[in-house]
Amino acid sequence: MIGVKNINILRRVFVGLIIVAISTVVIADGSKVPPPKGEQCVEDPVWMRTNHFETVLHQRDETVLRGIRTEKHSLKNCIDCHITPNKDGEYARYSNSEEHFCASCHSYAAVSIDCFQCHADRPESAVREAIKQHTANGINPHADMKSSANELILKSSLLSAQ
Amino acid sequence: MNNVVNKAYKLLRKSEQVTDEQKTDQSKRSFIGGLVGASGLAVAPGVMLYQIASAKPADQAVTNKVRWGMLVNVNQCTEDCDACVTACNDEHGLWPEEGSSTDSQWIRKLTVKDPSTQNTKSFPVMCQHCEHPPCVDVCPTGASFKREDGIVLVNMHTCIGCRYCMMACPYKARSFVHEVLEDQLPSTPRGKGCVDSCNMCVHKVDAGDNTTACAQACEKDGHQAIVFGDLNDPQSEISKRLKDFGGTQIRADLGLNTGVRYQGL
Ligand code: SF4
Ligand code: SF4
Numbered sequence: 001m002i003g004v005k006n007i008n009i010l011r012r013v014f015v016g017l018i019i020v021a022i023s024t025v026v027i028a029d030g031s032k033v034p035p036p037k038g039e040q041c042v043e044d045p046v047w048m049r050t051n052h053f054e055t056v057l058h059q060r061d062e063t064v065l066r067g068i069r070t071e072k073h074s075l076k077n078c079i080d081c082h083i084t085p086n087k088d089g090e091y092a093r094y095s096n097s098e099e100h101f102c103a104s105c106h107s108y109a110a111v112s113i114d115c116f117q118c119h120a121d122r123p124e125s126a127v128r129e130a131i132k133q134h135t136a137n138g139i140n141p142h143a144d145m146k147s148s149a150n151e152l153i154l155k156s157s158l159l160s161a162q
Numbered sequence: 163m164n165n166v167v168n169k170a171y172k173l174l175r176k177s178e179q180v181t182d183e184q185k186t187d188q189s190k191r192s193f194i195g196g197l198v199g200a201s202g203l204a205v206a207p208g209v210m211l212y213q214i215a216s217a218k219p220a221d222q223a224v225t226n227k228v229r230w231g232m233l234v235n236v237n238q239c240t241e242d243c244d245a246c247v248t249a250c251n252d253e254h255g256l257w258p259e260e261g262s263s264t265d266s267q268w269i270r271k272l273t274v275k276d277p278s279t280q281n282t283k284s285f286p287v288m289c290q291h292c293e294h295p296p297c298v299d300v301c302p303t304g305a306s307f308k309r310e311d312g313i314v315l316v317n318m319h320t321c322i323g324c325r326y327c328m329m330a331c332p333y334k335a336r337s338f339v340h341e342v343l344e345d346q347l348p349s350t351p352r353g354k355g356c357v358d359s360c361n362m363c364v365h366k367v368d369a370g371d372n373t374t375a376c377a378q379a380c381e382k383d384g385h386q387a388i389v390f391g392d393l394n395d396p397q398s399e400i401s402k403r404l405k406d407f408g409g410t411q412i413r414a415d416l417g418l419n420t421g422v423r424y425q426g427l
Contacts, residue, residue: 064317066223067309067368076348118318118353120346131255131345141257141345142265 032098034084042072049105052078053113075119078102083122094121217370229293229312230362231393231421232377233400233409234285238387239380241284244271246388249379250288253363254350266337266352268360269376283427286376286388288360289314289335290412291421297327297336306357312393312421313364318356327357332413335359362390362421393421 041048043055055073062068071077082101085091092099094116097107102121106113120127134141218224250269251257258265269288275281291314297306298314305321308314316327316336328336336359343353349365352358363374377388391400403409409423 060319062223064315064319065307065309067218067311067364068223069220069365069368071220079348117342118346118351118356120348120351124348127255127345127347131257134345140259141255142259142341142343 031104032086033101033104034086034092034099036082036101037084038081042077056115075115079120080123083126085126091122091126217372218368220368224309224311224368226310226312227394229393229421230367231291231312231391231400231423232362232374233389233391233403233423233425235387235389235403236283236285236424236426238385239283239285240385241271241273241282243383243385245379245383245385246286246376247271249375250360253366253375254352254361255345255347257345264338264340266339266358268335268337268358285424285427287333287335287412288376288422289331289362290333290418291360291362293419293421295418296330296332300326300330302326309364311367313362313367314359315361315364316357316359318352318358321356323355323357325357331359332416332418 043051048055056075056078059068059070059073060075063074083091086099092101092103094100094103097103100121102116105111131141247269254268256266256268258267269286271284272287273282273284275283291308291312293308293312295306295308295314298308301307302324303320303322305317305319306314306327307317323338325338328334328338336357338357339352339354341354346352350361363371366374373390374388377390380386380388389400389403391398393401393404395401396405403425404423407425409425410427411418411420411423412427
């Protein structure tokens, strides 16, 4: 039997390994994630890889409850910088774990996080463009049942079931 | 008045256009506008005294020095116009499905008739941004809350979708999102399992726009029936109008002290 303590140690080692792996994956060549817009992340990238959820979590309460809307740690700012069009000029959706910046890492680390069931996973211009196309085709933007949002939720529940 | 609001009938004739009341109001405003200027007053070269209602710095929290509200001039609202509703849907990416009875409605047009006089009125109703909001009282998680500046919101991070607030709201202002959503806009995150309602265009207010999508659309359409502003600032247009002409609260008997008021109801 593995004791609780051992499990905890194992868990820590595992998390450590994942973090190392993530760092390598992001840096590794052959990534299909389009490069970010900016030159430099708002924080040290290594620190960000392991701590970005703290900053986003903090900022979300500041914004929703107190109306503080500084750009530095806002999810919108992350998305605007990191989600850029690929060679074909298309913005990857969150369900695309190869090309979407956030999804590429979340799926690698088996993190099932649901920011993008509510939050936009690409910059506003791209969302507006998609809405325009849906509307032009006579489709309600929310009524696309084969939507990537559904796919994403399916995939996320598979992830958490593992 | 409650009977009037509760019984919606088809409008038989259009509301009068501009009343004398509003004409006086317009000229008064331009007089004051001429003295003070639209955005600021120069006290010395290069030094400007800006109106209190201008944008707050992004890193500062909202305070209760301001209380945002809206005044709807019912006499300038016509039944055939739904520019405010369309603008709200567009601003927040609501896109209600044709014929759906459950898709979110943040603002809707209501037409009422007083049976005793046959007088009909048409006006928009959205979250009334109560000072004492019943939706906040009943929320088990604290997700339904009132910001310091009077805007009532749902914190969707902590909303569990119990819908108590929908039951508690006397104005049926809240909707529950039943379906998976797609293409939400960055400034209005929303999703399945949460309740949502008019947020008084909080992202615009925080950006210092000093208006809401519905008020803007109404103005653009030439009705100018909705005025947005700071109820705490006696110099704001909304306060001046309220001072001069008064403003009714829908179901004032409930004592909720709503932030949305109606003129001519
Ligand atoms: S109108 Fe309804 S949703 Fe809005 S603050 Fe009042 S009780 Fe809450
Ligand atoms: S549905 Fe959400 S906001 Fe409304 S009472 Fe329940 S937890 Fe609170």
